[in-house]
Amino acid sequence: MTPDDSFNRGIPAPFSSRFDFNDLIFEDRVHQSIYTDEAIFREEMRKIFGGVWVYLAHESQIPEKNDYVASKLGLRPIIVVRDLTGRIRALYNRCTHRGATVCRHTQGNAKSFACPYHGWSYFNSGKISGVPWPDGYADDFSDPKYNLAQVPRVQSYRGFIFGTLNPDMPPLEEYLGGVKAPLDDWLDRHPGGTLSFCDANRLKFNGNWKLLYDNSADGYHVIFSHRSLLAMENRFVEKGDEDKGMAYYKSSPDNAPFYVKVFENGHHYKDKRPAVDTSPGGLWSIEGPHPGMEHYEEMIREKLGDKAGAVLDLASSEPVNINIFPNLHILGNHVQVSQPISLTETDTTWWGTAVIDENDDLHGCVDAVNALRMRTQESFPNFGELDDLINFEQIQTGLAGVEDEWVYMHRGLGIPDRIKRDTDGYLIGPPTDEVFLRETMQVYKNLMMNDPNLIIERDIDAVFD
Amino acid sequence: MQHDPSRTSYYVGDDFYQSLVDSYSDWQTDDSEITDPELRDICRRLLEKEARLLEQNRLDDWLTLYVPECVYWVPATPHGGDPRTEIAVCFDDRRRVEDRIFRLKNEFAWSQQPQSRTARLVSNVSAFATGDDNILMVRSTFLTTEFQAGDKRTYTGWYGHKFEFQEGDWKIIVKQVNLIDCDQNLRNLSIIL
Numbered sequence: 001m002t003p004d005d006s007f008n009r010g011i012p013a014p015f016s017s018r019f020d021f022n023d024l025i026f027e028d029r030v031h032q033s034i035y036t037d038e039a040i041f042r043e044e045m046r047k048i049f050g051g052v053w054v055y056l057a058h059e060s061q062i063p064e065k066n067d068y069v070a071s072k073l074g075l076r077p078i079i080v081v082r083d084l085t086g087r088i089r090a091l092y093n094r095c096t097h098r099g100a101t102v103c104r105h106t107q108g109n110a111k112s113f114a115c116p117y118h119g120w121s122y123f124n125s126g127k128i129s130g131v132p133w134p135d136g137y138a139d140d141f142s143d144p145k146y147n148l149a150q151v152p153r154v155q156s157y158r159g160f161i162f163g164t165l166n167p168d169m170p171p172l173e174e175y176l177g178g179v180k181a182p183l184d185d186w187l188d189r190h191p192g193g194t195l196s197f198c199d200a201n202r203l204k205f206n207g208n209w210k211l212l213y214d215n216s217a218d219g220y221h222v223i224f225s226h227r228s229l230l231a232m233e234n235r236f237v238e239k240g241d242e243d244k245g246m247a248y249y250k251s252s253p254d255n256a257p258f259y260v261k262v263f264e265n266g267h268h269y270k271d272k273r274p275a276v277d278t279s280p281g282g283l284w285s286i287e288g289p290h291p292g293m294e295h296y297e298e299m300i301r302e303k304l305g306d307k308a309g310a311v312l313d314l315a316s317s318e319p320v321n322i323n324i325f326p327n328l329h330i331l332g333n334h335v336q337v338s339q340p341i342s343l344t345e346t347d348t349t350w351w352g353t354a355v356i357d358e359n360d361d362l363h364g365c366v367d368a369v370n371a372l373r374m375r376t377q378e379s380f381p382n383f384g385e386l387d388d389l390i391n392f393e394q395i396q397t398g399l400a401g402v403e404d405e406w407v408y409m410h411r412g413l414g415i416p417d418r419i420k421r422d423t424d425g426y427l428i429g430p431p432t433d434e435v436f437l438r439e440t441m442q443v444y445k446n447l448m449m450n451d452p453n454l455i456i457e458r459d460i461d462a463v464f465d
Numbered sequence: 466m467q468h469d470p471s472r473t474s475y476y477v478g479d480d481f482y483q484s485l486v487d488s489y490s491d492w493q494t495d496d497s498e499i500t501d502p503e504l505r506d507i508c509r510r511l512l513e514k515e516a517r518l519l520e521q522n523r524l525d526d527w528l529t530l531y532v533p534e535c536v537y538w539v540p541a542t543p544h545g546g547d548p549r550t551e552i553a554v555c556f557d558d559r560r561r562v563e564d565r566i567f568r569l570k571n572e573f574a575w576s577q578q579p580q581s582r583t584a585r586l587v588s589n590v591s592a593f594a595t596g597d598d599n600i601l602m603v604r605s606t607f608l609t610t611e612f613q614a615g616d617k618r619t620y621t622g623w624y625g626h627k628f629e630f631q632e633g634d635w636k637i638i639v640k641q642v643n644l645i646d647c648d649q650n651l652r653n654l655s656i657i658l
C-alpha cells in the first residue's frame with residue numbers, strides 16, 4: 001500500500017486468543033466470556049472494528065470542502081474529512097511524530113491540522129506539510145511514511161460513510177447486501193431520498209457493546225422492558241380507542257403481521273409496518289403525545305386538507321429497526337450509532353434527522369414537520385431507551401457470576417415451520433424470535449476465528465475500492 | 466377556545482418557540498442585572514424551594530411552581546440552540562413533563578428502580594430585568610449529585626429560569642438546564658435536573 005514496504009506492512013496481531021470460539025458459541029447459547037473477557041474485547045477491536053465495514057459518519061455532517069467531524073474506528077480516534085478536493089477521507093487522529101492527536105475538536109472546517117506538541121503540520125489530505133526547523137532532520141519529509149495514516153478504504157452508501165482496514169472485505173454495497181433494501185425504503189420515504197442530521201440524544205451504558213446489538217431486533221423485550229413507556233403513552237387512551245406507540249406488541253405479537261428478517265453479515269431488520277395502518281395519516285394516528293402536536297397538526301390540516309395525512313406521517317416515527325453490523329441502527333427516524341469505549345462501557349448516540357424539502361413536496365410545511373419531528377424523536381431516548389440501557393448494565397452485573405456460563409438465545413429454535421425463507425433466501429421469523437441473534441452470533445464467531453490482515457494507507461493518492 | 470395544556474399542546478408553536486429563543490438570547494447583561502436584595506431573595510428562595518422539592522421527590526408539588534404553559538428544556542448544544550431544528554436532551558411542555566412524572570412514579574420504570582437519591586446545590590444566583598416588570602430571567606449555577614445503582618454521579622452547569630409574576634406569586638415559565646457536558650454521552654439521565 002505504501003511505497004516503502006519496510007513500513008506499515010500490516011499490523012501483527014498483538015493479542016492471540018486463548019479461546020476457541022467453537023467452545024464459546026453454539027446454536028442455542030453463547031458463553032458469558034464474550035461479554036466479560038478483556039482479551040476477547042481487544043480482538044474484537046481489530047477483527048470486527050477494523051476487519052469489517054464500520055460506520056464512521058454521515059455526509060450531512062461534512063457538507064462543505066474542508067469540513068471535518070471526529071469519529072472512531074473501534075478505539076482508534078479518526079478524523080472524517082472532506083478534503084480540499086472534495087474527497088472524503090478517514091485520517092488517523094495521531095501525529096506521525098510521537099503520536100499526539102492533531103485535532104482536538106469534535107467538528108469544524110480546516111484546510112490543515114497542526115500538531116500542538118512539536119508543531120508538525122498536515123494538509124487535510126493527510127499529507128505532511130511541514131515540520132518546525134527542518135534543518136535538524138537529515139530527511140526532507142517527502143517520503144509518504146511521514147503523512148498521517150488513513151483508513152485505506154472509505155466508502156459511502158447514500159450519505160452513510162463507512163471505513164475498513166481490511167483489503168479483503170468486499171466493496172461496501174456488497175457487504176450491506178440485502179439490508180440496502182429497507183435502508184433505501186427508509187430514505188425514499190423522505191423528499192429527495194435524503195435527510196440531514198440535527199444533533200443527537202447521547203447516551204451511554206456500563207456494559208459491553210454487543211448487549212446493544214443483541215437488543216436491536218429483539219421484539220421479545222418490548223412490553224417488559226418498556227412497560228412504563230407503554231403505560232405512559234396510553235394514559236389518556238379511552239377504552240375502545242386505538243392504542244398508541246408500540247402497543248402492537250401487546251397480547252401475542254407472534255401472531256401479529258410483522259416479522260424479523262435476517263440478512264448476510266450480521267445485518268437484520270424488524271419490519272413493524274405490517275402491524276400498523278400505513279395509509280396516509282395512519283402513522284401519525286398512533287403517535288403518542290408530543291409537544292406542539294395539536295398546534296402543528298391543526299395548522300397543517302388547515303393548510304393542506306387531504307394531503308395533510310401524508311405530511312404528518314413524516315413527523316411520525318417509521319416503525320422499522322434496520323441494524324447494520326456492527327455499529328449502525330436505523331430506528332424510527334433516528335440514526336443510532338454505537339461506540340465501544342471499553343469492555344464494559346458503550347456510548348450510543350441517537351442522531352436526530354430532519355427532512356430536507358428542496359422541491360416543496362411538503363407544500364410549505366417542512367419547518368412545521370421538522371419542529372414536530374424534533375419532539376417525536378426525543379421521546380424514545382428519554383422514556384424508552386433508558387430502561388433498556390439499565391437492563392444491559394444489569395446483564396453485565398449478572399454475568400460477573402462467571403461459573404454460570406451460558407447466555408441463551410434459542411427462542412424459536414427447533415419449532416417446525418416457525419422460521420421461513422423469503423424468495424431471496426433470507427430468514428424470516430416472528431417478531432419475538434431470537435433467530436436474528438443466533439445468526440449474528442455465527443457471523444461474529446466466523447469473524448473472531450479468522451485473523452484479518454489490517455492495513456493503513458499513507459499514500460494520499462492511493463485509491464482502493 | 467380554552468385548551469388544557471395537560472391534555473393538549475396548542476401553545477407550543479412557532480410564536481412560542483420564537484419567544485423562547487429570543488428570551489434566551491443576550492439576556493445576561495450588566496445593565497439589566499437586578500440589585501434589589503429583596504427581589505434577588507425572592508428568586509433565590511424559589512430556586513431553593515425547587516431544589517428541595519426535587520430532592521424530596523415531591524414531583525407534583527414541584528410542578529405547582531410552574532405556570533400551566535411551561536417548558537422544561539435541557540439543550541444538547543452548549544449555546545442552547547433552536548429547538549425547532551435541533552434535538553434537545555429534554556424538551557418537555559406541560560403534558561410531557563406530566564408524562565415524565567407519570568413514568569417516574571411507575572414501578573416499571575427500570576432506570577429508576579430503585580429510585581435515585583439526589584442532593585442539589587444551587588448558587589451564584591443573578592436575576593435580570595427583561596423590560597416587562599412581571600418577567601425576570603434568572604441565572605444560577607447548580608451541582609446535583611445522584612446516587613443510583615450503587616454509585617454517585619454528578620450533573621453540573623447553569624440554570625436559566627424565566628419567572629413570571631402571576632396572581633400574586635412568582636412562577637416558573639421556563640427552566641433551561643445547561644449541562645457543561647450537554648454534548649457528551651450521558652449515563653442514565655432519568656431524573657429531573
Ligand code: FES
Nearest residue numbers: 095097098115118
Ligand atoms: S507529537 Fe506531534 S509534533 Fe511531536
Ligand SMILES: [Fe+2]
Nearest residue numbers: 222225226388
Ligand atoms: Fe428496546
